[in-house]
Amino acid sequence: NERGLAGWVDSVEGNAVTISFFSGPGMKFQGLFHDGPPGGKASVLLVDEKLAPLAVPADAVKFKSGWLAGMHVGVYGFRGARWTFETTEPGRYRPGQLVRAFDSAWPLPQAASP
8 A cells, every 4th residue: 555556547537537557456455446545535646657756746636436347458457447536636637647546544655856
């Protein structure tokens, strides 16, 4: 949990952002993938190609929905787990961008140096 759940942005529609996770829901995170974080609060970090945080603060988001779209939906590294969340800063996201999602109770890593 200290590393967050890595994925990429699938779509941005208004304030709704959908992300796909690289890995499937292991037993420890089964409920988190399907039901979202407790209380619906999470943080999303923008990251680089090595998944290191960019020099921007985390975005506090509200979980809207989560679902499994099937196993390996035509994209290498995708296990089918997706989240849609609501943000007050939709301009910071773009399709294909790499992110790490954190339950609001998890510690966030330090942002990378600019």
